[in-house]
Amino acid sequence: MTLTARDRVLRGQSRWGTAALGTVTWLVAALFFFPVFWMVLNSFKTEAVANASPVLFFEPTLERWEAVTEVTRGLLGFSEAFTNSFVIVIVSTLLVLVLAIPAAYALSINPIKNWRDVLFFFISTKFLPIVAAILPLWIIARDLGILNSQLVLIILYTAMNLPLAVWMLNSFFGEVPRELIEAAQMDGTGLFGQIKDVMLPIVAPGVAATALLCFIFAWNEFFLAVQLNPVDSSTVPVWVTSNVSTRGNFLAKLSAASTLAVLPVVIAGWIAQKRMIRGLSMGAIK
Amino acid sequence: MTANAEPIGSPDPAAERAAAIAAFQRRDKWRRRLPLLPALLFTVLVTQVPFIFNIGFSLFDWKIVPPTDPTFVGVDNFVEGYANPFFLNAVVVSILMTTSAVLISLLVGTGLALLLDRQFFGRGIARTLLITPFLIMPVVAGLIWKNNMFSSTFGVLNALLEGVGLDTVPFVERWPMWSIVVVLVWQWSPFMMLIILAGLQGQPNDILEAARVDRATGPSIFRQITLPMLRPYMELGVVLGAIYLLQVFDQIEVMTGGGPGSTNVPYFVYQRSIGGGWDFGQASAYAIIVVIASIIIATFALRVLSSLFQRDEAV
Numbered sequence: 001m002t003l004t005a006r007d008r009v010l011r012g013q014s015r016w017g018t019a020a021l022g023t024v025t026w027l028v029a030a031l032f033f034f035p036v037f038w039m040v041l042n043s044f045k046t047e048a049v050a051n052a053s054p055v056l057f058f059e060p061t062l063e064r065w066e067a068v069t070e071v072t073r074g075l076l077g078f079s080e081a082f083t084n085s086f087v088i089v090i091v092s093t094l095l096v097l098v099l100a101i102p103a104a105y106a107l108s109i110n111p112i113k114n115w116r117d118v119l120f121f122f123i124s125t126k127f128l129p130i131v132a133a134i135l136p137l138w139i140i141a142r143d144l145g146i147l148n149s150q151l152v153l154i155i156l157y158t159a160m161n162l163p164l165a166v167w168m169l170n171s172f173f174g175e176v177p178r179e180l181i182e183a184a185q186m187d188g189t190g191l192f193g194q195i196k197d198v199m200l201p202i203v204a205p206g207v208a209a210t211a212l213l214c215f216i217f218a219w220n221e222f223f224l225a226v227q228l229n230p231v232d233s234s235t236v237p238v239w240v241t242s243n244v245s246t247r248g249n250f251l252a253k254l255s256a257a258s259t260l261a262v263l264p265v266v267i268a269g270w271i272a273q274k275r276m277i278r279g280l281s282m283g284a285i286k
Numbered sequence: 287m288t289a290n291a292e293p294i295g296s297p298d299p300a301a302e303r304a305a306a307i308a309a310f311q312r313r314d315k316w317r318r319r320l321p322l323l324p325a326l327l328f329t330v331l332v333t334q335v336p337f338i339f340n341i342g343f344s345l346f347d348w349k350i351v352p353p354t355d356p357t358f359v360g361v362d363n364f365v366e367g368y369a370n371p372f373f374l375n376a377v378v379v380s381i382l383m384t385t386s387a388v389l390i391s392l393l394v395g396t397g398l399a400l401l402l403d404r405q406f407f408g409r410g411i412a413r414t415l416l417i418t419p420f421l422i423m424p425v426v427a428g429l430i431w432k433n434n435m436f437s438s439t440f441g442v443l444n445a446l447l448e449g450v451g452l453d454t455v456p457f458v459e460r461w462p463m464w465s466i467v468v469v470l471v472w473q474w475s476p477f478m479m480l481i482i483l484a485g486l487q488g489q490p491n492d493i494l495e496a497a498r499v500d501r502a503t504g505p506s507i508f509r510q511i512t513l514p515m516l517r518p519y520m521e522l523g524v525v526l527g528a529i530y531l532l533q534v535f536d537q538i539e540v541m542t543g544g545g546p547g548s549t550n551v552p553y554f555v556y557q558r559s560i561g562g563g564w565d566f567g568q569a570s571a572y573a574i575i576v577v578i579a580s581i582i583i584a585t586f587a588l589r590v591l592s593s594l595f596q597r598d599e600a601v
Contacts, residue, residue: 022406028398032472033415036422038442039430054445099328102321112318118326120588125333127584129533131552132573135343135559135566136336159332162325220423222536227560237425241540244429251433251440258426269421270414276480 036262042255050252064252068243068260076232078260081239088150088235089218092157096165096214097207099158104169109176109199119170122163130160134227141228152228153235157221161214168213172206173199209275216265236261337577343570350564363571373572375547376554380532383463383550387470388527392520394471395478402479403486420476424536431469432458432541458541462548466537474531478523485519486512525587532583551576 042050044060069078107115137156138147146152176199184198222237230238243257244250269276344363348356367373402413419427436457438444444454458465489512497507533552542548544557553561555576559569 018404018406021401021404022409025398025401025406025412026408028401029412029415032476033418034442035427035430035435035472036418038434039426042434051440053448054440054442099325103325106318106320106322110318112315112322116592118322120592122325122329123591124584124588125329126529127580127587128333128337129552129555129573129576129580131533131535131556132340132576132580133333133336134556135569135573136339138560139339140336155332159329162329166325216421222423222425222539226539237423237536240423240425240429244540254429254433258423258430262422262426265423266418266421269417273414273417276417 039255040259042252043259045252045255047249047252050255051249064256068253068256076234076239076242078239078257080232081234081236084150084233085219085235088153088157089215092154092161092218093211093214095154095158096161097211100162100165100169100210101207103166104173105195107166108170108173109181119167122166126163130223134223137224138228148229148231148233150229150233153221153225156224156228157218160221160224161217164217165210165214168210169203169206172203172210175206176202205275209272212268212272212276215268219265337574340570340573340577343566344574346567348565348567350566356567359567363568364575367568367571367575372549373551373554376549376551379463379547380550380552383467383470383534384528384531387467387474387531388524390467390471391474391478391527392523394475395523396482396516396520398475398479399482399486402483416479417476419473420480422473424473425540427469427473428466428537428540431465431472436465459545462542462545466534466541466548469537469541470531470534474527477527481519481523481526482516485516489515521590525590528583528587532580551579 038054041056043064044062045058046061046063049055049058106112107119112118141147141152180198181194184194189197220237221235222241225235225238226241229235240254240257240261243254345358345360346356347359347362348354398416402409402416406412433441435441435443438454438456441457443457447454493511494507497511502510534550535552535556538544538548538550538553544553549557555569555572557563558565558572563569
């Protein structure tokens with residue numbers, strides 16, 4: 001990731017030009033981050049301060065943070081929403097890995113004949129607009145009695161992330177050197193041993209990147225949650241929108257709720273950003 | 287089979303071997319397919335079966351409000367659907383919203399990637415700040431832009447306008463679609479940046495070195511070496527961005543609720559069905575029209591992806 005002095009010369013980057021452009025980059029980065037900064041700032045204001053002309057300096061208070069996390073019986077509260085989200089997102093991500101790892105194995109390491117067609121079938125399902133399926137899904141879920149349950153979202157988030165996971169894992173698995181597997185086979189290592197000792201150490205970072213992206217997409221999903229599970233077993237995005245009120249001021253409270261809602265994904269993304277660069281380019285092009 | 291038909295005592299070794307190989311290949315084929323089947327079955331069941339239901343629904347006149355029993359009407363729903371001016375309007379919004387958001391994000395993202403592709407003080411932190419918008423939950427992005435940035439009473443943008451002595455502008459009310467595009471660009475430029483950055487950092491030094499030796503200038507190196515090398519990454523970014531941006535729902539729902547000129551096709555279909563219209567027959571017909579359009583777009587997009595693949599294998 002770091003560029004050496006030689007790289008700099010080759011890219012025609014002089015020291016002073018670099019310093020000037022570095023400053024420009026900092027300004028642009030601050031601009032991009034500003035809405036997030038302002039959201040966090042507003043969460044420490046009172047409604048009276050937040051709902052006036054915007055100010056940068058004020059007396060910070062945790063009042064709205066307390067308001068947003070307090071429990072109201074019978075409504076989707078902060079702790080229920082977070083528990084539901086974590087359960088749904090973690091279970092669906094694990095399910096995705098359980099289904100996608102063997103599938104990617106059958107597409108790349110020990111490939112079936114028309115693996116390319118199967119791979120494209122998986123990715124083509126991502127082009128089908130989910131809104132076109134929502135009515136049948138709603139009717140099927142109602143008839144199965146799983147409307148307004150965690151289960152319906154676990155199933156749908158697994159389906160939503162599976163194509164992406166198969167696609168990414170396929171390219172990560174493609175990087176396991178064939179000679180290593182063949183050598184292990186010659187030594188009489190069984191399939192399980194091949195997976196555990198040869199493949200897993202090489203593909204572990206790829207599996208982690210895949211799991212992280214599944215986590216992000218499932219955590220942020222709103223449409224399916226609000227259509228199929230909008231009440232008391234719902235998730236964080238639905239809870240955030242419940243903080244918008246048509247009566248009275250809500251800006252500071254909404255900012256506090258929003259800050260809480262984005263925290264898990266933002267922190268995970270910050271930690272794993274280098275992995276994500278690889279993951280997002282999906283290794284399709286090396 | 288052929289091996290069994292041979293009379294005992296005069297075995298035909300060649301036929302026996304062929305049969306054994308065929309049996310082995312059959313078994314091997316299934317052994318290879320087996321790990322794939324759970325994922326494949328799950329995907330077919332959850333993503334394809336609903337569409338089969340849709341085809342059935344679309345042939346009936348079936349409204350919930352007011353409640354009517356489904357009656358078979360053939361292709362009437364499709365014929366009516368095409369003529370609906372609101373649907374045509376949604377198609378235009380979808381095309382405008384997706385192409386503008388994808389292309390602007392690509393431009394901004396490429397610019398950001400080029401800025402980041404150099405060593406400067408605090409580069410890691412600047413990159414961290416820049417990728418944050420992509421990590422923000424879409425409903426939160428829509429809500430904080432609408433209320434904290436665009437709002438004419440307590441929004442930052444209008445405070446700045448007032449600060450320089452201009453009149454305040456109710457951004458979301460005046461330009462509903464373009465306000466949404468701003469939020470989409472804010473979220474997707476970092477995504478494009480990440481992909482382009484992966485491309486920039488894969489630039490082989492020897493080619494750049496050769497260009498330097500040949501006394502090529504900065505701009506011509508960029509045009510003739512860097513840009514062609516980035517092309518596959520840009521294509522990948524456009525295809526992935528288009529997949530997600532064609533389906534934008536969350537930002538529309540929280541910012542305008544489909545208000546004037548900001549209803550794209552997915553939002554329109556949703557409004558016709560469980561989003562208030564409760565006209566299941568008509569909504570299903572629209573869903574099928576959308577799916578057919580998606581298949582056409584997907585065929586094109588998959589061709590791009592597939593060409594990326596071939597290039598990869600050729601290397």
